[in-house]
Amino acid sequence: MMKKLKLHPCGNFKERYEDELHVFSTDFGKLSSMIGLLLLFSLVPYVGGSYVLYILNMMGIAAIAAVGLNLLVGYTGQISLGHGAFLGVGAYAAAVFATRFSAPFWMAVPAAGLITAFVGLIFGLPSLRLKGLYLTISTLAGQFIIEYLLVHWENVTGGTMGITLPAASIFGIDLAEDRSFFFVIYMSLAGLVWVAVNLTRTKYGRAFVAIRDNDRAAEGMGIPIFRYKLLSFAISSCYAGLAGGLWAYYMVSITSEPFNLLLSVEYIAMIIIGGLGSIAGSIYGAVFITLLNEGLRWGTDFLMNTSLFPEIGLTIAPIREFVFGLAIVLFILFEPKGLAEVWRIIRSSFKLWPFSY
Amino acid sequence: MDFFLQLLVNGICIGLIYGISAMGFVMIFKASSVINFAHGELLAIGAFLFLTLVTWAELPVYAAFLLTLVGSFALGFIVERLFLRPLIGEPLIEVIMLTVGLASMFKGIMLFIWGGNLHTFPDFLPETLTLQWGTIHVPPVYVAALIIGLLFLTLFGLFFKYSSQGIFMRSVADNQSAALSLGVHVKRVFALSWGIAALVAAMSGIVLGIMNGINVHELSSIGLKVFPVVILGGLDSIGGAVIGGILIGLLETFTGGYLSTSLKDVLPYIVLVVILLVKPYGLFGLVEIERV
Numbered sequence: 001m002m003k004k005l006k007l008h009p010c011g012n013f014k015e016r017y018e019d020e021l022h023v024f025s026t027d028f029g030k031l032s033s034m035i036g037l038l039l040l041f042s043l044v045p046y047v048g049g050s051y052v053l054y055i056l057n058m059m060g061i062a063a064i065a066a067v068g069l070n071l072l073v074g075y076t077g078q079i080s081l082g083h084g085a086f087l088g089v090g091a092y093a094a095a096v097f098a099t100r101f102s103a104p105f106w107m108a109v110p111a112a113g114l115i116t117a118f119v120g121l122i123f124g125l126p127s128l129r130l131k132g133l134y135l136t137i138s139t140l141a142g143q144f145i146i147e148y149l150l151v152h153w154e155n156v157t158g159g160t161m162g163i164t165l166p167a168a169s170i171f172g173i174d175l176a177e178d179r180s181f182f183f184v185i186y187m188s189l190a191g192l193v194w195v196a197v198n199l200t201r202t203k204y205g206r207a208f209v210a211i212r213d214n215d216r217a218a219e220g221m222g223i224p225i226f227r228y229k230l231l232s233f234a235i236s237s238c239y240a241g242l243a244g245g246l247w248a249y250y251m252v253s254i255t256s257e258p259f260n261l262l263l264s265v266e267y268i269a270m271i272i273i274g275g276l277g278s279i280a281g282s283i284y285g286a287v288f289i290t291l292l293n294e295g296l297r298w299g300t301d302f303l304m305n306t307s308l309f310p311e312i313g314l315t316i317a318p319i320r321e322f323v324f325g326l327a328i329v330l331f332i333l334f335e336p337k338g339l340a341e342v343w344r345i346i347r348s349s350f351k352l353w354p355f356s357y
Numbered sequence: 358m359d360f361f362l363q364l365l366v367n368g369i370c371i372g373l374i375y376g377i378s379a380m381g382f383v384m385i386f387k388a389s390s391v392i393n394f395a396h397g398e399l400l401a402i403g404a405f406l407f408l409t410l411v412t413w414a415e416l417p418v419y420a421a422f423l424l425t426l427v428g429s430f431a432l433g434f435i436v437e438r439l440f441l442r443p444l445i446g447e448p449l450i451e452v453i454m455l456t457v458g459l460a461s462m463f464k465g466i467m468l469f470i471w472g473g474n475l476h477t478f479p480d481f482l483p484e485t486l487t488l489q490w491g492t493i494h495v496p497p498v499y500v501a502a503l504i505i506g507l508l509f510l511t512l513f514g515l516f517f518k519y520s521s522q523g524i525f526m527r528s529v530a531d532n533q534s535a536a537l538s539l540g541v542h543v544k545r546v547f548a549l550s551w552g553i554a555a556l557v558a559a560m561s562g563i564v565l566g567i568m569n570g571i572n573v574h575e576l577s578s579i580g581l582k583v584f585p586v587v588i589l590g591g592l593d594s595i596g597g598a599v600i601g602g603i604l605i606g607l608l609e610t611f612t613g614g615y616l617s618t619s620l621k622d623v624l625p626y627i628v629l630v631v632i633l634l635v636k637p638y639g640l641f642g643l644v645e646i647e648r649v
Contacts, residue, residue: 079453126634129633132449133453134588134592137629137633141627145627148619148623152619261581272454318465318468318473319465319469321464322464324458325465328455329455329458329459333443333444333455336447336451
């Protein structure tokens with residue numbers, strides 16, 4: 001006897017709170033994500049070449065951090081301009097654990113997540129007294145202070161030389177290859193997305209949303225705002241730390257250079273372009289920004305290497321910065337809800353065809 | 358002692374320029390509650406515009422200066438009209454990110470046109486501007502900075518006190534809906550504040566360019582240094598911005614002189630965090646009791 005498959009109703013017929021809380025509103029959603037995951041792990045790593053896998057891995061790392069940032073910004077409504085620095089804290093924490101304490105990969109990365117969560121907690125402390133743009137500015141200061149420490153706390157971080165990590169291996173399996181690292185990154189991503197999606201359904205996630213929508217009303221309803229804001233900071237930085245730890249192992253050697261303000265801005269751009277307050281949106285945004293970066297780099301390289309216009313290639317390099325800014329501006333002006341909303345509109349126009357109302 | 362006095366004078370002059378560039382930032386914030394992350398880029402654009410007019414178009418210095426001010430005013434006006442106006446009433450993060458995006462766009466355009474190298478202005482300040490008190494030597498740029506700074510402070514003081522547009526701007530800053538109901542054209546005030554902010558930024562960009570040379574990255578990073586300045590002075594206080602600027606300038610030159618040059622760049626931000634924790638509305642900011 002087969003269970004009757006649930007389909008999309010032609011309207012909103014939810015009668016109970018449990019219906020609202022479903023991750024997948026139909027069985028097809030569940031089925032298609034299962035198939036998607038299966039294809040991701042069984043087909044993609046064997047079809048893609050090493051360059052494709054490299055881009056996919058960078059995307060996966062970016063997506064982990066972006067999901068974390070979206071929990072803080074999109075769900076709790078606290079704008080952070082220091083996410084790039086937290087990624088750096090994670091990367092350095094993993095590197096220090098791996099080199100100083102010769103911790104194995106499976107210990108160093110989660111430890112990096114915990115350390116970063118703790119650092120995030122410290123930089124979340126100003127939220128005790130500050131909100132809105134004052135908090136944003138204090139996270140900006142956090143970005144600069146962490147950046148300074150990464151360069152100048154030399155006996156821990158190795159200064160401008162950075163740290164070189166030992167090769168990653170997990171349970172005896174060597175992770176030096178792009179393909180084997182692909183599995184680590186995407187399994188972590190899948191697990192962390194699962195945690196994030198379910199977190200938003202629990203009392204914690206709902207408290208976050210309440211704080212975002214109206215902090216006074218939330219307080220009035222008995223939500224200890226400060227504790228939840230700190231929790232949100234910690235969770236978000238933990239995601240950044242895990243992503244940073246994976247980054248460090250994947251890149252093998254790290255310096256403080258990439259973890260600058262631009263990276264923080266890139267992450268904010270990801271969640272805005274993807275869609276604030278949407279876990280799927282964070283992934284779309286990570287994919288979009290990584291592809292944009294890679295496409296622009298490819299375009300510049302291509303123009304520089306063609307014998308016809310090498311000088312055009314050189315002058316066109318700053319165009320990357322311009323296009324990046326333009327993408328942010330255009331999304332904010334024309335589709336502030338991001339790619340998640342675009343995807344929803346496309347889907348519903350298929351669903352409602354030919355009788356859209 | 359001489360070293361101390363020299364640092365003091367340098368700090369005050371640099372701080373005044375910080376204060377003046379922060380003034381433009383505060384003006385935008387006061388009028389429209391927008392935090393402008395593209396302020397450093399506006400500053401750099403002003404400096405480069407002046408450079409182009411002086412070296413490429415070979416205009417006399419005063420004509421180039423006036424044209425730069427007019428051009429920057431127009432730029433600020435256009436930016437508000439095209440990008441900021443559609444976002445009136447939108448959430449904070451979108452407005453902040455829009456200015457971040459604008460900053461990135463401006464930087465790209467500037468790097469495309471002028472490249473990332475260090476440019477210098479031709480020497481046009483007369484040597485007679487140099488001040489010499491005993492062993493303390495004040496180069497002409499610093500004297501010019503002092504003069505321009507004080508001049509613009511007075512001009513803006515008068516503008517806000519007596520001109521009708523200045524009074525409109527103050528009224529919007531004070532209470533937007535009350536101003537609206539009394540017939541103040543609030544959108545025009547927004548545009549005007551962006552124009553004036555860009556103009557002021559351009560001017561401080563020129564002065565900083567004469568001091569340290571013109572480089573896209575250097576000048577745009579000044580836009581971020583504005584944050585400690587305005588937080589120290591109080592986000593919505595124009596006078597506070599100037600005093601905050603001088604304090605941060607002094608802090609920077611003294612750390613640079615006595616402690617280390619690398620600490621100099623991060624110390625303002627540490628001060629920023631401390632002030633935010635202890636006295637978030639700054640020295641002269643309007644205290645709004647808002648429990649978190």
